[in-house]
Amino acid sequence: MLLAIDAGNTNVVFALVDDSRAIRGRWRIATDPRRTADEYAVWLVQLLALEGFERSDVTGVIVATVVPRALHNLQVLAQKYFGTDALIAGRAPVEWRMALDVDEPQSLGADRAVNTIAAHALHPGDLIVIDFGTATTFDVSDFQGAYKGGIIAPGINLSLDALVTAAAKLPRIAIEAPATPSVVGRNTVDQMHIGIYWGYIAMIEGLVARLKREVGRPVTVIATGGLATLFEQHTDAFDIIEPDLTIQGLAIMHDRAHMMP
Known part of the structure; x- marks a missing residue:
């Protein structure tokens, strides 16, 4: 099976994917570029065992990362504990293989490229992919699969953290839908829920309408x-x-690399 690794700014997601691209297990750990391959292995091998898997079940590894400093230890993890060289999304033999119709193609994040590849493989036509991560990204691709550009906005957790940090009297709240559809808050916590949740909905709907x-x-x-x-x-x-x-995209890229002559 394939171990697909998506190393983001907040979390590293590990997923075990079988030959039919079904996800058999999924685990996440906080991103820390200082984390060693040995530390990853102690954590991951135990989780594999809890789900009934062994190290020998992993026959391939592919990594997408937007945290360059985390890459080396993930490569060592693949070599030392799974006996294979990790494929790195965006590098041979798993290049993007799609047109990047933007001013700075080299600056496109690996996760956004992988999402675009997966979306085009799974769905026809022109697409907008919205990824709710550390940042909220909107990515546009045309019916031929070319990446046309997009939008980067602060993630909702970042927005809330900035609000609470900058305003001393505001409490930290959970990110959840307000209890009622009213947008007239009667107390501080309700007003914060409305601002964060309905404000974010308004941003999503407004940007999607403009993109369309x-x-x-x-x-x-x-x-x-x-x-x-x-x-x-x-x-x-x-x-x-x-x-x-993103995990689906990594599995698709891995399969395509192994179908190459």
């Missing part, structure tokens, strides 16, 4: 990331929820 107008053709909107389902219940901005889009 600019594309000028029918567009499918795909949401991914841990908070996608939180917003889904109160907006019709999303057409499809793909919670594991």
Whole structure:
């Protein structure tokens, strides 16, 4: 099976993917570039065993990372504990293999490229992919799979952290839908929930509407990331929820690399 690793700014996600691209196990750990391969192994091997898997079940490793300093130890993990060289998304033999129709193609984050590849492989037509992570990103690709650009906005957790840090009297609150649809808060906590939640919904809907107008053709909107389902219940901005889009993209890239002559 394939061990797909998505190393983001906040968490590193490890997923065990079988030959049919079904995810058999999924684990996450806080991103820390100082974490050694041995530390990863102690944690991961135990979790594999709890799900009934062994190290020998892992026959391949692929990594996408937006944290360059984390890469070396993940490569050592693959070599030392799984006996294989990790494929690195964006490098031979798993290059993007899609047109990057932007001013600075080299600056495109690995997670956004992998999401675009997965979205185009799974869904036809022009696409907008919204990924709710440390940042909230909106990525646009055309019906041929070319990456056209997008938007980077602060993630909702970052927004809340900035608000609470900068305003001494505001309490830390959970990120959740307000108890009522009213946008007139009667107390401080309710007002914060409204501002964070409905404010974020308004941003999503507003940016999606602007992107659709600019594309000028029918567009499918795909949401991914841990908070996608939180917003889904109160907006019709999303057409499809793909919670594991990045992992699916890594599996697709791994399969394509092994189909090359």
